Amino acid sequence: MEKDKKLKPSKELPLGFVDRQEKELLTRDFIISNIKEVMIKYGFQYLETPSFEYSESIGKYLPDKERPDQGVFSFQDEKKWLSLRYDLTAPLARYVAKNYLEIPKPFKRYQLGTVWRNEKPGPGRFREFLQFDADFIGTKNLQADAELCVLISEILEKCGLAKKDYTVKISSRKFTEDLFAELKISSKGQASTVLRALDKIDRLGWSEVKKLLATGRKDDSGDYTDGANLNDEQILTLEKKIKETKPSTEDVLEIIKIFESYNFTNYQYDPSVIRGLEYYTGPIFEVNLNFEVKNNKGQTIQFGSIGGGGRYDNLINNFGNLDCPATGISVGIDRLVYALMQKKEFNLKTSKPVVICVFNKADLGEYIKILKILREENISSEVYPGEGNLKKQMQYANKINSPAVILYGENEINSGKPTLRDLKSGKEQSIEIKSLVNEIKKIL
RNA sequence: GCAGCUGUAGCUCAGCUGGUUAGAGCACUAGUUUGUGGAACUAGGGGUCGGUGGUUCGAACCCACCCAGCUGUACCA
Numbered sequence: 051m052e053k054d055k056k057l058k059p060s061k062e063l064p065l066g067f068v069d070r071q072e073k074e075l076l077t078r079d080f081i082i083s084n085i086k087e088v089m090i091k092y093g094f095q096y097l098e099t100p101s102f103e104y105s106e107s108i109g110k111y112l113p114d115k116e117r118p119d120q121g122v123f124s125f126q127d128e129k130k131w132l133s134l135r136y137d138l139t140a141p142l143a144r145y146v147a148k149n150y151l152e153i154p155k156p157f158k159r160y161q162l163g164t165v166w167r168n169e170k171p172g173p174g175r176f177r178e179f180l181q182f183d184a185d186f187i188g189t190k191n192l193q194a195d196a197e198l199c200v201l202i203s204e205i206l207e208k209c210g211l212a213k214k215d216y217t218v219k220i221s222s223r224k225f226t227e228d229l230f231a232e233l234k235i236s237s238k239g240q241a242s243t244v245l246r247a248l249d250k251i252d253r254l255g256w257s258e259v260k261k262l263l264a265t266g267r268k269d270d271s272g273d274y275t276d277g278a279n280l281n282d283e284q285i286l287t288l289e290k291k292i293k294e295t296k297p298s299t300e301d302v303l304e305i306i307k308i309f310e311s312y313n314f315t316n317y318q319y320d321p322s323v324i325r326g327l328e329y330y331t332g333p334i335f336e337v338n339l340n341f342e343v344k345n346n347k348g349q350t351i352q353f354g355s356i357g358g359g360g361r362y363d364n365l366i367n368n369f370g371n372l373d374c375p376a377t378g379i380s381v382g383i384d385r386l387v388y389a390l391m392q393k394k395e396f397n398l399k400t401s402k403p404v405v406i407c408v409f410n411k412a413d414l415g416e417y418i419k420i421l422k423i424l425r426e427e428n429i430s431s432e433v434y435p436g437e438g439n440l441k442k443q444m445q446y447a448n449k450i451n452s453p454a455v456i457l458y459g460e461n462e463i464n465s466g467k468p469t470l471r472d473l474k475s476g477k478e479q480s481i482e483i484k485s486l487v488n489e490i491k492k493i494l
Numbered sequence: 495g496c497a498g499c500u501g502u503a504g505c506u507c508a509g510c511u512g513g514u515u516a517g518a519g520c521a522c523u524a525g526u527u528u529g530u531g532g533a534a535c536u537a538g539g540g541g542u543c544g545g546u547g548g549u550u551c552g553a554a555c556c557c558a559c560c561c562a563g564c565u566g567u568a569c570c571a
Binding site: 061121136137140169172267329439443444445446455473478 | 495496497498504527528529530531532562563564565566567568569570571
């Protein structure tokens with residue numbers, strides 16, 4: 051008996067995992083339906099790959115790091131390691147390599163799927179979340195990169211954002227390559243420290259980033275981060291270059307030219323866009339929201355980007371001798387949902403059921419007659435599914451936000467006229483069964 | 495990983511310098527109203543005060559260690 055307490059299962063969720071409720075899910079559905087519409091219009095194929103992949107298929111070959119089990123949820127099955135996918139790009143690369151001969155080239159596909167990351171969650175960042183990816187495989191044509199920016203912008207506007215609400219930032223890996231050449235930085239370690247520092251300009255501001263470029267920085271909590279050890283002259287040169295507003299690399303210039311043909315203007319050249327991924331080889335882009343986002347305590351939070359992407363011409367080559375250039379974009383759908391829910395009230399019809407109250411179990415047949423009439427008309431409805439007196443049933447209807455209840459007790463059954471109570475106004479009327487549907491539709 | 499902060503009811507939190515049976519609001523259950531919700535009133539259920547060890551006549555409160563969460567920072571294929 052004593053041990054019972056210890057056996058009680060925990061009702062806590064694993065760190066970084068969340069329950070998602072209807073309002074959020076409906077907003078998400080709305081976004082997804084917009085995505086699908088746009089993607090069909092732009093001529094992309096719909097693809098789904100499994101949640102699990104062999105770890106080696108989505109991890110080891112990636113040039114970035116050689117830590118197969120860090121940041122990823124993995125387990126060993128027989129002899130092989132399996133991992134939950136951490137993005138949709140790696141599985142795509144695997145898919146393309148596997149089906150290389152069959153797929154059209156170029157291959158355009160889009161995918162919506164849950165991804166998992168075994169890392170520390172932050173505000174608005176979870177360990178399980180939904181991603182949307184669109185990619186062009188097998189083309190070096192920069193029209194593809196341009197079109198990704200155009201397409202994401204169309205999706206966002208379809209979701210109700212105005213041009214001023216978001217910006218597509220664009221830069222290129224070539225910019226940083228040129229930069230490192232000019233600064234005479236050849237050490238890979240130093241280069242990546244510089245990149246990581248530059249990536250933080252948005253969040254920390256230039257003066258803090260400058261410390262990271264020099265000897266190091268102490269953050270608010272007192273923690274210390276080592277710097278990239280650039281000298282003053284290097285930092286000065288870098289500052290000048292990073293604050294340039296005119297693109298200097300050919301790829302970006304060409305993309306901007308293509309934007310003009312599309313009449314797409316909502317972009318911004320920003321050389322401080324770095325993106326973490328080391329597999330990018332050319333143009334890179336990032337989508338930022340320009341309005342404030344608050345957390346559940348009402349504090350404004352640093353929201354960062356909702357998505358981004360770029361060109362990765364060498365990634366697929368890792369699977370073998372496949373010279374297969376590619377470019378793609380990813381969007382964190384849940385983050386977009388979170389932001390959109392604050393941006394404007396979506397009038398998403400949630401259509402809660404009309405509740406038919408139960409007075410007497412023996413009359414269930416009568417209740418169901420009415421129920422069938424309503425459902426025939428696609429009116430969300432139910433016979434009270436629990437047990438209890440009328441008061442309890444009213445409380446239930448109120449709690450689920452039901453628009454109306456139908457009272458069909460002895461008196462009503464005898465007269466053949468159910469009572470319809472509008473739960474918003476509290477008004478009741480006694481009406482013929484045949485006009486019930488029309489009256490309810492007025493309330494809805 | 496590092497640093498700071500925080501762990502008391504389902505939720506949000508109070509609990510003064512250690513002192514009888516640990517509190518509030520919300521939520522929940524029942525009743526006032528045995529055929530009427532959202533309001534009010536009344537009553538009620540629900541806590542090894544994160545865990546372990548220590549100090550003390552006595553610990554939610556002090557000390558040590560551990561665990562968990564939050565925030566920042568690092569890493570992030």
